[in-house]
Ligand code: FES
């Protein structure tokens with residue numbers, strides 16, 4: 031039985047290319063739109079062209095007469111189907127009932143009114159055009175501040191003040207902070223609505239098997255299990271007869287952390303017509319009806335001493351909710367409140383949040399979900415304070431940072447920051463970019479009349495959701511490890527990765543723990559018939575919550591492997607390393623592969639041990655994890671065109687330990703692109719009638735390759751004590767850190783012209799007007 | 807609608823089908839032929855997810871009718887690797903450089919990158935970024951895609 035133990039190199043921490051890529055680079059992966067079922071029908075949805083209207087009648091006769099049309103449904107057909115679910119709750123929250131097809135009113139452009147089902151998507155689209163809806167258009171309101179004004183049109187007639195909720199949080203002694211202040215800085219800061227725009231739009235294929243009362247539903251989602259529970263409730267079917275599959279998912283960024291009307295609608299249709307049905311969202315629909323992000327108007331007041339010490343922060347937060355609540359809509363601004371203090375050592379806060387209904391599509395979680403808004407706010411306020419006090423923006427940050435010896439650090443908002451060295455990331459970023467020298471260059475540039483800016487953002491975020499009491503649906507995650515009789519390993523994760531790379535990074539963890547080659551491990555996810563219940567992928571939680579669940583499942587299975595090893599080696603004690611059990615006394619060894627065979631053959635079993643090698647672990651963190659970092663951007667503004675050139679971008683991020691730095695870089699770059707998108711280019715614009723003016727890529731400016739700067743990325747490593755891997759989460763960090771660095775940079779560039787603040791996006795037009803207005 | 811017969815060579819194999827004149831090329835590839843590698847991200851020629859090669863030129867197959875491709879030679883992502891499964895150097899480079907996350911933009915990105923390097927074997931980073939201008943990626947921030955194209959060019963893709 032003796033084998034030679036070859037020391038296997040540890041894989042965690044290595045830059046490994048991904049296991050999931052071969053199917054993706056050869057065009058052979060299966061996304062929802064690639065799925066075909068026998069007899070499958072195609073659905074096209076008739077949507078409201080108006081922001082607010084009463085439906086006086088719907089005439090489907092012409093549409094129904096078109097050959098190939100198999101069914102048409104309108105609001106009256108679906109009254110027994112549960113309405114769209116909001117999983118968040120706040121005291122006094124007003125929850126409008128959002129049927130999966132409109133009843134007698136529509137309240138945003140894109141509101142589904144009818145659905146046409148046909149044998150072919152072209153026919154379904156033709157027929158949808160023939161559905162005649164008679165609307166009585168009413169006054170819409172799309173600006174949240176206007177919606178709050180007395181006499182504004184009511185989005186929901188039963189709530190004329192358009193207020194969905196009021197939420198107040200306070201910590202410390204805010205009145206004293208302001209009484210003690212030498213300076214008080216006030217600023218209105220907006221975070222505009224953004225369109226998440228995953229490159230794959232949403233889509234559903236639903237198939238009902240009447241004989242088994244069983245529904246199979248493929249949907250492009252980040253939360254397969256939660257979606258199944260919710261949809262089963264809406265459709266009134268048994269969860270265990272409902273298989274929900276998230277196949278290959280082409281990006282989500284929060285927009286698929288949701289359960290949408292169309293998912294229940296397709297379930298309803300297949301049950302009605304007894305044939306499979308497919309619906310694929312068009313890009314225009316994706317703009318109009320998939321959730322949008324941000325949508326804040328924030329009024330900040332910062333109290334400070336003349337030496338730059340920050341004392342307290344007041345916030346009035348107006349959250350544009352849209353016309354109704356999607357899954358987490360009202361909860362998102364409460365995350366902003368939690369992160370209000372940023373990385374700073376003051377303990378007095380006061381936040382008033384008002385959630386406002388508008389005739390727009392709902393806002394909900396979009397990459398960062400509440401934390402980018404908070405970070406942008408506090409990072410702008412710090413810069414405003416520095417400007418007011420004539421201090422360097424780096425110096426004022428160093429002065430106010432929570433110090434390394436203060437962790438775990440309880441914040442005024444009730445969080446407990448896990449670990450960090452905030453000064454170290456900023457110092458490293460400053461060293462990388464040559465900060466002192468840059469300030470000299472800037473002085474020279476200014477003397478020459480050039481508009482050069484240096485912008486800093488030092489961000490923190492709460493992620494790795496999270497302890498269950500702090501989440502709407504459980505904050506744990508599950509993992510199963512199955513060692514097959516040959517010793518090959520199958521891992522199940524309850525997370526639902528869709529680009530984040532856990533098929534690779536989780537295989538790295540398993541390879542190290544079990545001592546088997548990467549190629550012997552596969553990681554499965556996203557199928558409720560195979561995977562034990564899981565929470566899903568959002569809030570930078572795959573690695574930081576799903577990873578530890580896997581780690582602990584691996585520990586359990588290692589124990590069992592050792593029991594078999596001990597029995598098979600007839601040893602008193604064994605070690606297990608590099609996939610080999612060893613009796614230290616005799617030097618005899620047995621491999622995990624041989625043990626696996628014996629565990630299933632079960633000729634003999636260790637005492638109190640069952641056959642087989644399977645372990646499942648549900649693991650819940652005791653706290654969030656708190657990544658942080660410092661981003662510095664050097665920019666220059668062209669006086670003649672208003673164009674902003676990004677000269678350098680340095681990012682130092684601390685996300686704790688890194689499983690695979692190649693994947694970490696990818697997350698940070700992608701995050702930064704979305705953050706710069708918000709700072710410079712992107713904005714969802716509704717006009718006063720409720721029309722979405724930026725409803726296509728033609729009108730909504732997405733970051734493209736030539737617009738993105740080269741990102742010089744580095745790290746510090748402060749392991750999180752919250753989980754055994756010491757990881758913090760990286761999915762949202764780049765988005766949160768980049769936006770204020772960019773905006774601060776441009777405002778720094780224009781500060782010589784007296785510019786104090788600019789709301790995003792910093793379009794050329796806006797900048798040109800500022801520069802040239804300032805000249806005049 | 808009267809159907810028309812078209813004949814196309816796709817990834818080396820001759821195909822003949824009767825199609826509606828209004829059928830988009832991308833739908834012909836995906837629905838009629840089952841070649842689902844090229845994706846639909848917008849249907850308005852703005853994202854490049856549907857990029858394939860038509861007579862040697864990268865085109866957006868959502869912005870062309872199948873009947874317009876009659877007689878053409880088309881190469882899709884599925885035809886890029888050699889018959890024995892050996893990846894095209896551009897595929898290999900995308901894999902090595904982690905130039906994809908969700909992978910939805912990737913078939914289009916690889917097709918356009920292949921073309922880019924064929925036209926300009928030694929592109930600068932700026933030229934690479936300009937060459938990718940018709941293709942959107944929401945996941946990667948493009949930096950690793952630029953790395954991949956540069957690496958493939960260096961390797962003589
Ligand atoms: S689908 Fe053809 S360019 Fe977007």
Ligand code: FES
Pocket residue numbers: 229280281529905906907908909910911912942943944945946
């Ligand atoms: S990898 Fe997801 S869109 Fe490019």
